[in-house]
Amino acid sequence: xxxxxxxxxxxxxxxxxxxxxxxxxxxxxxxxxxxxxxxxxxxxxxxxxxxxxxxxxxxxxxxxxxxxxxxxxxxxxxxxxxxxxxxxxxxxxxxxxxxxxxxxxxxxxxxxxxxxxxxxxxxxxxxxxxxxxxxxxxxxxxxxxxxxxxxxxxxxxxxxxxxxxxxxxxxxxxxxxxxxxxxxxxxxxxxxxxxxxxxxxxxxxxxxxxxxxxxxxxxxxxxxxxxxxxxxxxxxxxxxxxxxxxxxxxxxxxxxxxxxxxxxxxxxxxxxxxxxxxxxxxxxxxxxxxxxxxxxxxxxxxxxxxxxxxxxxxxxxxxxxxxxxxxxxxxxxxxxxxxxxxxxxxxxxxxxxxxxxxxxxxxxxxxxxxxxxxxxxxxxxxxxxxxxxxxxxxxxxxxxxxxxxxxxxxxxxxxxxxxxxxxxxxxxxxxxxxxx
Amino acid sequence: xxxxxxxxxxxxxxxxxxxxxxxxxxxxxxxxxxxxxxxxxxxxxxxxxxxxxxxxxxxxxxxxxxxxxxxxxxxxxxxxxxxxxxxxxxxxxxxxxxxxxxxxxxxxxxxxxxxxxxxxxxxxxxxxxxxxxxxxxxxxxxxxxxxxxxxxxxxxxxxxxxxxxxxxxxxxxxxxxxxxxxxxxxxxxxxxxxxxxxxxxxxxxxxxxxxxxxxxxxxxxxxxxxxxxxxxxxxxxxxxxxxxxxxxxxxxxxxxxxxxxxxxxxxxxxxxxxxxxxxxxxxxxxxxxxxxxxxxxxxxxxxxxxxxxxxxxxxxxxxxxxxxxxxxxxxxxxxxxxxxxxxxxxxxxxxxxxxxxxxxxxxxxxxxxxxxxxxxxxxxxxxxxxxxxxxxxxxxxxxxxxxxxxxxxxxxxxxxxxxxxxxxxxxxxxxxxxxx
Numbered sequence: 092x093x094x095x096x097x098x099x100x101x102x103x104x105x106x107x108x109x110x111x112x113x114x115x116x117x118x119x120x121x122x123x124x125x126x127x128x129x130x131x132x133x134x135x136x137x138x139x140x141x142x143x144x145x146x147x148x149x150x151x152x153x154x155x156x157x158x159x160x161x162x163x164x165x166x167x168x169x170x171x172x173x174x175x176x177x178x179x180x181x182x183x184x185x186x187x188x189x190x191x192x193x194x195x196x197x198x199x200x201x202x203x204x205x206x207x208x209x210x211x212x213x214x215x216x217x218x219x220x221x222x223x224x225x226x227x228x229x230x231x232x233x234x235x236x237x238x239x240x241x242x243x244x245x246x247x248x249x250x251x252x253x254x255x256x257x258x259x260x261x262x263x264x265x266x267x268x269x270x271x272x273x274x275x276x277x278x279x280x281x282x283x284x285x286x287x288x289x290x291x292x293x294x295x296x297x298x299x300x301x302x303x304x305x306x307x308x309x310x311x312x313x314x315x316x317x318x319x320x321x322x323x324x325x326x327x328x329x330x331x332x333x334x335x336x337x338x339x340x341x342x343x344x345x346x347x348x349x350x351x352x353x354x355x356x357x358x359x360x361x362x363x364x365x366x367x368x369x370x371x372x373x374x375x376x377x378x379x380x381x382x383x384x385x386x387x388x389x390x391x392x393x394x395x396x397x398x399x400x401x402x403x404x405x406x407x408x409x410x411x412x413x414x415x416x417x418x419x420x421x422x423x424x425x426x427x428x429x430x431x432x433x434x435x436x437x438x439x440x441x442x443x444x445x446x447x448x449x450x451x452x453x454x455x456x457x458x459x460x461x462x463x464x465x466x467x468x469x470x471x472x473x474x475x476x477x478x479x480x481x482x483x484x485x486x487x488x489x490x491x492x493x494x495x496x497x498x499x500x501x502x503x504x505x506x507x508x509x510x511x512x513x514x515x516x517x518x519x520x521x522x523x524x525x526x527x
Numbered sequence: 528x529x530x531x532x533x534x535x536x537x538x539x540x541x542x543x544x545x546x547x548x549x550x551x552x553x554x555x556x557x558x559x560x561x562x563x564x565x566x567x568x569x570x571x572x573x574x575x576x577x578x579x580x581x582x583x584x585x586x587x588x589x590x591x592x593x594x595x596x597x598x599x600x601x602x603x604x605x606x607x608x609x610x611x612x613x614x615x616x617x618x619x620x621x622x623x624x625x626x627x628x629x630x631x632x633x634x635x636x637x638x639x640x641x642x643x644x645x646x647x648x649x650x651x652x653x654x655x656x657x658x659x660x661x662x663x664x665x666x667x668x669x670x671x672x673x674x675x676x677x678x679x680x681x682x683x684x685x686x687x688x689x690x691x692x693x694x695x696x697x698x699x700x701x702x703x704x705x706x707x708x709x710x711x712x713x714x715x716x717x718x719x720x721x722x723x724x725x726x727x728x729x730x731x732x733x734x735x736x737x738x739x740x741x742x743x744x745x746x747x748x749x750x751x752x753x754x755x756x757x758x759x760x761x762x763x764x765x766x767x768x769x770x771x772x773x774x775x776x777x778x779x780x781x782x783x784x785x786x787x788x789x790x791x792x793x794x795x796x797x798x799x800x801x802x803x804x805x806x807x808x809x810x811x812x813x814x815x816x817x818x819x820x821x822x823x824x825x826x827x828x829x830x831x832x833x834x835x836x837x838x839x840x841x842x843x844x845x846x847x848x849x850x851x852x853x854x855x856x857x858x859x860x861x862x863x864x865x866x867x868x869x870x871x872x873x874x875x876x877x878x879x880x881x882x883x884x885x886x887x888x889x890x891x892x893x894x895x896x897x898x899x900x901x902x903x904x905x906x907x908x909x910x911x912x913x914x915x916x917x918x919x920x921x922x923x924x925x926x927x928x929x930x931x932x933x934x935x936x937x938x939x940x941x942x943x944x945x946x947x948x949x950x951x952x953x954x955x956x957x958x959x960x961x962x963x
Contacts, residue, residue, distance in 0.1 A: 222658075223699050228782060241781070248780050253723050254714055258782035259695035259789070263659050263884050264747055273748040275881035278690055278822065287689050289822045289880070311700055311791065312709040312961070338881070344684050345677070346664060346694035347783020353695070354881040355747065386714065386725045444725070445711035445774070445786040446961075448699050525748070525882075 096184075100191040101370050103510045107194045109207070112141030116503065117513030123190050124326070124361035124515075125172055128213040136167035136175065137213070139361050139515060140194055144213045149206040155193065159185040171220045172362065176325045177451035179307045183325070184366050215360040217267050218328075219304065219452030224265055224356070225442060226300075226332060226456040227257040231432040233298075233459035236473040241340060252382050255389070255433040255441040257458075260332075261353035265454060267360040268516045274494060274524040275354040277338035291524035292335035294478060295492040298459040299406055299469035299500055301428060302330035302358045303435050308449035315443040317391040320436035323449060326362040327400075329500045329517035330456045333357065336472055336491070358454070359500070359517035367512060371504040372397040375434050388444055389437045398434030403427050403503045404460060406469070411495030412486055420499060421484050423474060426467030428460055428502075494523040532620075536627040537806050539946045543630045545643070548577030552939065553949030559626050560762070560797035560951075561608055561619075564649040572603035572611065573649070575797050575951065576630055580649045585642040591629065595621040607656045608798065612761045613887035615743045619761070620802050651796040653703050654764075655740065655888030660701055660792070661878060662736075662768060662892035663693040667868040669734075669895035672909040677776060688818050691825070691869040691877040693894075696768075697789035701890060703796040704952045710930060710960040711790040713774035727960035728771035730914060731928040734895040735842055735905035735936055737864060738766035738794045739871050744885035751879040753827040756872035759885060762798040763836075765936045765953035766892050769793065772908055772927070794890070795936070795953035803948060807940040808833040811870050824880055825873045834870030839863050839939045840896060842905070847931030848922055856935060857920050859910060862903025864896055864938075930959040 099105065100121065106113060107120040118124070118139040128137040128144050135148035148168040150156065156164055163186035166174035175183065193199045228234055231251070238246030250256065274295055280287035306325040309315050315323055332352060339351030375398045384390070404427060407420035433441075438455055459469040468474045471491055474482050481488035492498070499518035505511040535541065536557065542549060543556040554560070554575040564573040564580050571584035584604040586592065592600055599622035602610035611619065629635045664670055667687070674682030686692065710731055716723035742761040745751050751759055768788060775787030811834045820826070840863060843856035869877075874891055895905040904910045907927055910918050917924035928934070935954035941947040 223697055226782075238781070250714075250716075250723075250777055250780065253716075254778050256778070256782055257785050259697055259785070261659055261695055261883060262698070263886050263889070266747070273882050276750070276824075277881050280686075280689075286819060287686075287822070289824050311702070314712070314961075335881070341686055342690050342692070343781070343783075344686065345674070345779070345783070346662075346692055347779075347781070349693050349695070350877070350881040350883065353883045383722060386723070388712075388725050441786070445713050445771070445790040446709050447697060447786065447789045450699050453699070525750075 096366070096369050100187055101509060103508060105191065105195050107140060108197050108200045109141045109143055109194060111143065115141045116511065117515050119510045119512065120191060120194055121510040122363060122367050122512035123187055124363045124367065125167060125175065126218045126361040127171060127216045129216065130208050130213055134170040134216055136169070136172055138190055139210070142210050143207040144210050146206045146208060153202065153206070155202065156189055160189040171452065172218045173220055173452040176219060176304060176306050179322060180365060183364060187364065187366050215267050217265065218360060218362050221262040221265055221452055221454045222450045224260040224262040224454045225257050226260045226458060227255055227438050228458040229255065229431040229433045230458050230460045230469065232430055232463050233461040233469055233473065236461060236468065240472065240477045255438055257438070257442065258347045260356065260456065264353055265356045265358060268357055268518050270357065270519065271522045272333055272355050272519045273522050275335055275350070276524055277335055277350050278341055279337045280341045287341060292337055293491065294336035295521060296334045296336055296471045297406070297498045298332035298334055299404060300330040300332050300459055301457040302328040303455040303457065304328065304362050305449045305453040305455065306451060308451055308453065309443050311448040312446040314446055315439055317389060317394060317436055317440040320439035323439050324365050324435055326364040327368065328362060329359040329502050329514045331357040331498065331500060331517060331519060332456055332459070357517060357519045359514040361515050363512065363514055368400065368504065370506045370509040371401045373399045373401050375399045376429055385437070389440055391436065394434050394436045398436055399431065400428045401504060401506050403505065405501045407499050408484065408489065409497045410484060410487060410493065413484070418485055423482065424467050424469060426460060426462035426469065430460055430462055431457060492521050494521050496521050532802070533805055534624070536623055537945060539944060541627065541631050543576060544633050544636045545577045545579055545630060547579065551577045552947065553951050555946045555948065556627060556630055557946040558799060558803050558948040559623055560799045560803065561603060561611065562654045562797040563607060563652045565652065566644050566649055570606040570652055572605070572608055574626055575646070578646050579643040580646050582642045582644060589638065589642070591638065592625055596625040607888065608654045609656055609888040612655060612740060612742050615758060616801060619800060623800065623802050651703050653701065653794070654796060654798050657698040657701055657888055657890045658886045660696040660698040660890045661693050662696040662894060663691055663874050664894035665691065665867040665869045666894050666896045666905065668866055668899050669897040669905055669909065672897060672904065676908065676913040691874055693874070693878065694783045696792065696892065700789055701792045701794060704793055704954050706793065706955065707958045708769055708791050708955045709958050711771055711786070712960055713771055713786050714777055715773045716777045723777060728773055729927065730772035731957060732770045732772055732907045733842070733934045734768035734770055735840060736766040736768050736895055737893040738764040739891040739893065740764065740798050741885045741889035741891065742887060744887055744889065745879050747884040748882040750882055751875055753825060753830060753872055753876040756875035759875050760801050760871055762800040763804065764798060765795040765938050765950045767793040767934065767936060767953060767955060768892055768895070793953060793955045795950040797951050799948065799950055804836065804940065806942045806945040807837045809835045809837050811835045812865055821873070825876055827872065830870050830872045834872055835867065836864045837940060837942050839941065841937045843935050844920065844925065845933045846920060846923060846929065849920070854921055859918065860903050860905065862896060862898035862905065866896055866898055867893060928957050930957050932957050
């Protein structure tokens with residue numbers, strides 16, 4: 092995916108003077124993800140460290156940084172991180188080096204601690220103004236599972252192993268974790284009727300994906316070659332591509348999903364940077380024997396050896412009944428990110444191969460990441476086999492989501508000898524359709 | 528489409544003191560479209576009047592306007608018209624009334640003429656920052672023609688007459704008329720091969736569409752009812768949805784067109800406002816007997832009686848050979864906008880029916896507007912029957928576009944007793960693929 096640069100920021104023995112960071116599952120000092128927060132009114136950039144958020148606008152004015160790190164922190168001081176993303180990896184890495192130093196050096200505690208806010212007091216926002224959002228389809232087990240339900244005769248289409256299939260999603264309805272999901276109305280057509288009705292979806296679902304934040308991007312007409320693609324991958328989030336399956340099956344031909352998806356997409360609000368991910372990059376799994384080799388514009392040896400992630404992914408549900416009974420979230424699946432048929436670099440190279448321009452802050456979804464077995468399926472559609480086999484919860488069952496259900500994704504990067512890191516929350520609760 | 532408000536700005540006897548406007552095919556004083564231009568460096572809003580552009584930033588500072596008209600002109604003074612679009616119809620209409628007065632009242636000539644620039648000296652830009660671009664498929668003859676080529680067994684799918692089919696396009700690659708179109712590379716798979724190659728498209732095409740500029744829009748989760756949809760339609764442009772047919776046929780299943788379309792979309796840079804269009808609104812053609820009635824959320828009597836446009840559309844080509852020989856453009860088709868199966872208001876209502884939020888400056892494409900007969904087909908794919916019957920030009924033939932070909936769309940609104948108006952240029956020339 093990108094040059095492997097392990098440096099002192101990844102040192103697992105480095106300890107922050109922010110106590111809550113010291114055994115934090117998501118935000119130890121080895122992570123340092125970027126986001127946008129507000130306390131009261133004004134939005135500005137921040138960095139998650141344990142249970143705190145470091146105010147980058149304050150840091151920019153502190154005089155503690157200089158050079159490229161100061162350039163980066165200034166770019167991260169505004170209402171969005173688009174300017175930081177536009178700068179590319181080098182200034183971001185300089186800022187990370189300085190942040191790691193400031194947050195571990197006890198002699199700096201006095202001057203830095205005043206720029207920390209408790210995370211509970213912060214509202215988290217989308218980290219960037221998303222110009223365009225593109226959703227891919229790299230989870231081959233998901234593509235096969237869904238294909239069986241929508242097209243029993245041809246689950247995996249002939250183009251799948253040649254083309255990193257993707258389509259444009261809706262940028263305006265991407266929201267940060269925590270915003271409720273209003274059950275959408277739409278056209279529903281049952282198989283035993285010739286005509287649709289207009290009603291709230293009955294088959295509301297989630298899709299477990301990774302979100303990829305685009306860095307500098309390219310000019311229109313100037314493709315990004317696969318060897319340079321890593322330079323444009325600023326970092327990752329978790330992404331929930333909420334889906335209304337009944338709307339989808341009726342509307343999606345011939346131009347693809349539209350209202351079945353664009354009512355909302357949830358992302359975890361912290362950008363876990365490419366720099367933070369360096370220790371967790373692993374080889375892309377070999378293609379099964381007989382699969383076609385990718386075309387040359389999608390092939391890069393370094394990407395193949397470092398393009399995948401050592402990332403465990405979980406989905407949990409909390410229903411209204413569970414919440415009332417004080418029950419903890421119930422795990423729906425546990426899988427990994429190893430089941431991507433294409434690497435993120437391949438997505439960037441493919442997306443721009445025709446000259447299409449990516450811009451700083453654009454968001455790519457990977458597509459649903461399902462494991463090969465049901466305990467790792469990334470959507471209820473797959474887990475419940477199209478609704479036929481509802482999943483058993485502590486005191487009820489679910490084929491699709493009910494009002495009051497909350498879905499939360501978690502992800503954890505782990506590698507021998509390194510502190511594990513995560514994304515923080517990516518959650519949303521279903522609210523009833525308006526007037527319903 | 529919207530309340531029919533014919534006022535003095537539509538009076539065909541009103542004459543501008545800008546002489547070039549007096550018999551201008553596109554921009555007589557009855558049009559007054561809004562756009563963004565620059566002379567030298569700074570972009571700002573402008574209004575086309577004959578062969579001139581009125582500088583709205585200068586007008587905002589002139590003291591000639593007040594009240595809602597001044598609010599509107601201030602909103603139109605910046606680098607984009609998003610703020611003007613956000614204001615909705617009422618202030619825009621006030622500004623239009625004042626512009627019509629200032630540009631016809633000879634006593635104002637002295638103070639206004641200094642704010643005019645000759646159009647030849649102006650660079651025209653996109654009128655708005657496009658947050659999201661959505662492309663629909665309302666041309667039923669196009670859908671049928673293309674369906675026959677891509678899916679001979681099922682040209683018009685069962686959902687077509689129930690669902691205003693649409694999908695998300697790429698906002699970042701929308702460009703104003705005049706920017707060249709670089710022939711895209713992509714995966715091409717011939718029918719007699721199992722595997723694709725990566726090469727410049729051999730089936731580059733245009734698609735004749737209308738672009739719809741969104742006004743105020745809606746909050747996420749708050750649909751726009753069909754009766755209110757007109758308030759969110761700020762105006763129209765011409766739109767060319769450039770398409771690579773060979774990329775499209777290989778990539779489009781199951782998630783729709785992607786790289787076949789997102790390498791570029793061209794719009795005419797002037798927003799012909801809803802107010803200017805009042806005299807040219809006509810009844811939506813009745814659905815053929817036997818077609819299903821639209822669901823209630825898509826049905827509004829006023830929209831049915833005023834939702835279509837008296838608009839003639841033409842496509843012309845100029846090849847490199849024709850240009851060298853000094854030959855005029857060759858007309859490829861002449862049709863009308865009457866062949867939209869859904870009205871623009873229905874598109875707005877449908878798009879937001881699930882709560883999806885539209886924002887000021889969003890762009891909707893109608894989909895290709897083909898007439899029922901070949902002389903009015905809106906793409907080469909249809910005219911050449913998938914490439915099988917190349918069209919005869921003065922000294923050559925075309926199945927699909929060659930490098931050096933320029934495609935220009937024109938549109939003309941006409942109604943008895945009113946001055947006709949148009950869009951200005953919507954043109955692009957094909958440039959060779961990089962390194963090809």
